Amino acid sequence: MKFSVVVNEGPYTHQASDSAYYFTRAVLSQGHEVMRVFFYHDGVNNGTRLTTPPQDDRNITNRWSDLGKEHNLDLVVCVAAAQRRGIVDEDEQKRNSKDTNNIADGFRISGLGQLIEAGIQSDRLVAFGD
16 A cells, blocks of 8 residues: 655654654555655654754654655655745755755655645555644
């Protein structure tokens, strides 16, 4: 079965990101395909490389990055939601004349069309958070 996942809440403020991560891991371990993980609303905060949790806490961004690398996942951050929250990749950095970018390894910024495509092409689209 082909799944896509939507994460609507940020890390450390809501259980949604952790639940989405563990769901995605479980789906992959059962041999299913994950077409895309789409980070929307405050969920885009999962995609910043600047989070630095305490050493004794989990690093949710790194978990997503590692899972993405391990399974060649498409980790997409919504461009409009990201811009509102100060998350930019190199292209958005140049386009908006910012002095740096902060997108985490393995994530990419794109538009809502990626979410629509995931919903159409997947057997199940599972959302976490409001």
